[in-house]
Amino acid sequence: MVYAGALAFLIACSPSSVSSPSDSLVSPSALPQTSAAPSPFPQATQTEFSTSAPTETLVPVPEIPQVTLDVLLDYNAHQADVIETIIYPNRTGDPLTQLVLAVEPNFWSGAFNLASASVDGNPITPILNDQYMEIQLPQVLAPDAATTLNFQYTLNLPVLRSPASGERHLTTFGYSDRQLNLAHWYPFVVPYLPGKGWGLHDPWLSGEHLVHDLADYTVHLHFSDPANPPIVAASGVEQESPQVGPASNFHHYRLQKGRAFAISASNEYLVSEQQAGDVLVRSYYFPEHQPAGQAVLQASTQAVQVYSDKFGQPPHPTLSAVEADFDDGMEFSGLYFLSRDYYARYDGTPQNYATLLAAHETAHQWWFERVANDQATEPWLDEALSTYSEYIFLESIYPNLTNWWWSYRVDSYTPKGWVDTTIYSGGKFRPYVNAVYLQGARFLRDLRTRMGDEAFFAFLCDYYSRMGGKISTKENFLTILRQHTSADVSDIIAGYFQDPR
Numbered sequence: 001m002v003y004a005g006a007l008a009f010l011i012a013c014s015p016s017s018v019s020s021p022s023d024s025l026v027s028p029s030a031l032p033q034t035s036a037a038p039s040p041f042p043q044a045t046q047t048e049f050s051t052s053a054p055t056e057t058l059v060p061v062p063e064i065p066q067v068t069l070d071v072l073l074d075y076n077a078h079q080a081d082v083i084e085t086i087i088y089p090n091r092t093g094d095p096l097t098q099l100v101l102a103v104e105p106n107f108w109s110g111a112f113n114l115a116s117a118s119v120d121g122n123p124i125t126p127i128l129n130d131q132y133m134e135i136q137l138p139q140v141l142a143p144d145a146a147t148t149l150n151f152q153y154t155l156n157l158p159v160l161r162s163p164a165s166g167e168r169h170l171t172t173f174g175y176s177d178r179q180l181n182l183a184h185w186y187p188f189v190v191p192y193l194p195g196k197g198w199g200l201h202d203p204w205l206s207g208e209h210l211v212h213d214l215a216d217y218t219v220h221l222h223f224s225d226p227a228n229p230p231i232v233a234a235s236g237v238e239q240e241s242p243q244v245g246p247a248s249n250f251h252h253y254r255l256q257k258g259r260a261f262a263i264s265a266s267n268e269y270l271v272s273e274q275q276a277g278d279v280l281v282r283s284y285y286f287p288e289h290q291p292a293g294q295a296v297l298q299a300s301t302q303a304v305q306v307y308s309d310k311f312g313q314p315p316h317p318t319l320s321a322v323e324a325d326f327d328d329g330m331e332f333s334g335l336y337f338l339s340r341d342y343y344a345r346y347d348g349t350p351q352n353y354a355t356l357l358a359a360h361e362t363a364h365q366w367w368f369e370r371v372a373n374d375q376a377t378e379p380w381l382d383e384a385l386s387t388y389s390e391y392i393f394l395e396s397i398y399p400n401l402t403n404w405w406w407s408y409r410v411d412s413y414t415p416k417g418w419v420d421t422t423i424y425s426g427g428k429f430r431p432y433v434n435a436v437y438l439q440g441a442r443f444l445r446d447l448r449t450r451m452g453d454e455a456f457f458a459f460l461c462d463y464y465s466r467m468g469g470k471i472s473t474k475e476n477f478l479t480i481l482r483q484h485t486s487a488d489v490s491d492i493i494a495g496y497f498q499d500p501r
């Protein structure tokens, strides 16, 4: 797919500027199998071994958590039996006596049914209260040692529905009469944030509340009725292709350095795909929305190409856009959902939310997936950037629509509010979006005007490169920004931020 973005190459990120040091890490599967005593290797090689397990089993210490999920899905009963293993390396620098995990399905009564849990083979009983799971470790987990968690549980999915007024914003996990979504569906160890402790926040009326470390995922998906498998979209890369595809009766996925692995299944999906450089983009949509499904595919493909040039290489080799049988949209690793409402309102032109939000959700692969942030306390870091990325997409693909975008997407709402609003201080959907997304886009526009295009895009490339694989903060953003301009931007920051430090 070609696109009318020749100017992009004038200010494209150089390939060397987008590889992070972590890109060269060896995955644990490639590590030598140990039969030796404690590590003869220097620490930097990552081939360390822990002898802390009571069973004396030597556990290779991976750089990031290794998550394996074996899933038996009963599509018609909306139920999944899961065996999960997490090899968790302690990279916090502190000795740990406990681990805190997020268990989002436990917000629904009866949805998360834990059959067993163990640490390094020793059965344990975790504390489980709403999404909060706490595991007291049988012994201290030293820095740079690893421990292995195992869980067996059954998920009984809730019905997908819009939250009622005043209800917490939890919309993606569940089923409808034509779709089943495993989204934020497995326990995961939340990040340990320096100076803050475990990064697990409560959901609220608007926005997202989770913070994700990187992990490597291996997912095996079986069906209780393998003769009639649904069509499946997933975060990872299918391992046995091309023999197996979206309608296979067994799936084996791998996702490396991902934030959140999502799966969506339906008997009704139509699937279209297109290559965007090294990224295979797939669009999954319901049969009555074929033109919109194609438009979402095209916009996502074009957006991958634009952002690859403007920001740096995308994090994953696949991206799936999935028509959601719920409101709004939601980003995951290598996958995003976009509400059927936007497909239904698609009018055959690019001047609509199907196109704009396809560009927005695609941008989250850069701002959320590769460069993460605390979505509860600093949601602007991914949302302002993803919203302004819509504008950057239009500049390259539909340059005659840029003025329309400001008028339609931003100015018509006369947005107010601080860009550094949290999900807890933002109120309901519209005032929250106006402050974080729309004022956030104006903030980035004003920065760009003050700095000039060359410095602004050099900053974005550098920010993407240096914060890739990490959890960014406002301090990281502003520090890197100031390294790319000698212009005084303090008045702009003071105008948009409640806390302009």
Ligand SMILES: [Zn+2]
Binding pocket: 360, 364, 382, 383, 386
């Ligand atoms: Zn967003």
